[in-house]
Amino acid sequence: MVRKPQQSRSKITVDAIIEAGFICMVERGMEGTTTRHIAETAGISVGSLYEYFKNKEAIYAAMGRYYTDEVLMMLKSLAPSLMAADLQQALEIIFYEFSSLLQRDNQRYLKCMRYVGAMEYEQYVDKMEQGLMELIMRYVMHHPQYLQLPNIPTIIYVCINSGIFPIIRHLILPNPNISFDDMIKGVTRMIISYVNAELAESAKNNAQQKTTP
Amino acid sequence: MVRKPQQSRSKITVDAIIEAGFICMVERGMEGTTTRHIAETAGISVGSLYEYFKNKEAIYAAMGRYYTDEVLMMLKSLAPSLMAADLQQALEIIFYEFSSLLQRDNQRYLKCMRYVGAMEYEQYVDKMEQGLMELIMRYVMHHPQYLQLPNIPTIIYVCINSGIFPIIRHLILPNPNISFDDMIKGVTRMIISYVNAELAESAKNNAQQKTTP
């Protein structure tokens, strides 16, 4: 039996550093996290840290990439069941999976979201959005009725952002007047209403176009 | 008519410091902003800075309050025209006014939003949310058809967050495929569809209840 090639020594250390970065972020916040802490947590020396990362910034960048990859992997693994689901089910699956990803490991990624503003996070958002977009397009292909939708890019953009941010917001700062589940339900209903309304309008316009000429 | 006495020297300096804080935030980001920079920008000495603010933290807090007050004032001044408007107009007014507030003075407030995570921003969010809530409730009173809506708190929460965050997001990181106006249009349509759908369902349920017994 052939062993899988072991992760290289180097890869292991890099991962340990990234992991340590997340742990420090959770335990002490961004302001309280120093390179020393990260190195200690990773079980290496500060010197070694700089062997693997040019500077602190680079560690944060790697953490961002790591997070992005996790999201993309999650989307990929979700794809099959999403394809088979109706819109409501699909949305709920995504929302709950995403929120559970954010909360994994002591809310590791959620805690980091507080500080995304301080980083150049355009790159990560881009990649994640692209992944979502792809997934949604595949979903539309599997459910051709949505092909009638006008301005698909706009609709997708609006749905993604109106879906994701309220979730993050509620996880960071829960509102006592409204439970997380209710919020998810609300957001889902909103998106479905929107899509249905656009579909209905599109249908009406099409009918008109056929009648008018 | 007697003029109001000029702003006291003290008030002027405090304002100058807050203004300087925003300017530094715009020019150098949060990490790059030091008390020295703020003092210099405000045209005073470091020593004086500490005459007016206990510490750096206190300056950020004052900036937060200042921003919050601006938002509340904007909402207040908008109230009359909103009451007279239909839902779509009302939403568009709010969204555009808010986005222009965020972009005022070299995107001063927008740039600060990047760092809200690093502060204790619960207090500001609370006050702003409360202001919005009040306004919405007044709107509902003026437009009694919306009183039929079930789960009003949930609906309001979802609409606020699904409306505001996509705007902030697009201002910070515009999407080349979607213009700002299209996004606003989309969000507005989504909210209206949502509200209408909820209204319709509520009407149906009411009808059923009357028929069934």
Added chain:
Amino acid sequence: MVRKPQQSRSKITVDAIIEAGFICMVERGMEGTTTRHIAETAGISVGSLYEYFKNKEAIYAAMGRYYTDEVLMMLKSLAPSLMAADLQQALEIIFYEFSSLLQRDNQRYLKCMRYVGAMEYEQYVDKMEQGLMELIMRYVMHHPQYLQLPNIPTIIYVCINSGIFPIIRHLILPNPNISFDDMIKGVTRMIISYVNAELAESAKNNAQQKTTP
């Protein structure tokens, strides 16, 4: 009836500042005392403080003079009763009066003694020592048997310092093994033994001198 001439406005303020200096010293220690605190406590502005004293140093100097004067006044007022007392009584009077002076007003002077090292205290010590010396010489005149003592300056120096410092030390850092009263009693006995021993030796030498020639 003729009023006593009031203290001049200026003298009153100077005294208030010195008083404030002592109060701050008691309440916050030397490190914690700022010119602002002193001015506030004195009920005047910082600006005025500098009208009356060249700088902080000058305030401490004035406090030192004030303390010295108090000691000298105490010695003066004690003189009559001391002259009438025997050595043991005289010593105990001085020791108890001195220790109560140090502890007056929340141990004002005792607290200051902790910091004398930081000041140029030569001048104050000189004046106090001179006052004591004078008093002791008067005592000797009233009690001629002590004129027999050899090396009077040395004996006085030793008695003063061996008497005063242990008192200060015990007041600052009381020793649980030995009460203040026991310590005073011990010091008094020691000095008396010393003086008697020197007297005895002196007498013996004198006798020898008379016999020998």
Added chain:
Amino acid sequence: MVRKPQQSRSKITVDAIIEAGFICMVERGMEGTTTRHIAETAGISVGSLYEYFKNKEAIYAAMGRYYTDEVLMMLKSLAPSLMAADLQQALEIIFYEFSSLLQRDNQRYLKCMRYVGAMEYEQYVDKMEQGLMELIMRYVMHHPQYLQLPNIPTIIYVCINSGIFPIIRHLILPNPNISFDDMIKGVTRMIISYVNAELAESAKNNAQQKTTP
């Protein structure tokens, strides 16, 4: 025979910092001594200083311990010759050794004594007093006639403090009328007179007790 490994690099640096602390204290007094000065004098950077000491306070504490240890070592090394000496010799040995310790290295320790009031010096005093106490008890054991002394703790306390402080006082502020040697002689004679007087009284009391019953 194998040489002991050299002092570790770390121990050397720590010692250099303590040494630098004393030098700065001598050259610029407590107020004038900054962490920067200490670091410079020690030939290291401020950063390194804080590798070895948590803060400035900790440096002063180490200096205090260092001084205390020197005193204890001195007492230890003196013990054999003291045991063999009579009381007068023993006292003079201690007084001269102590005064030469205080004056070592540009009066390093003497200069520091000026500021002990500003520190929490109870701990150091405790250890030193304990060392002295032990030594004196051993002396008493070797010279059993002193076991007759009543109130031994009081006598020891008084002798220690009446012996030490006048020495410190004269070293800091010499009295032009009294030479250092004369002062030592005086203090020694005083202590001996005191001890002899107490012994005599104790003997008398014992005699009385035997006769009276």
Added chain:
DNA sequence: TATGAATGAGCATTCATTCAT
């Protein structure tokens, strides 16, 4: 390749002192 001691620029903050009003 790994280490961790060393660096020093930089930060927030204080406070004695000045001076325009």
Added chain:
DNA sequence: CATGAATGAATGCTCATTCAT
């Protein structure tokens, strides 16, 4: 005379980064 806002040098301390071993 009195005020207190303004000053800015100075302080203790941190931490990302380097480099000799």
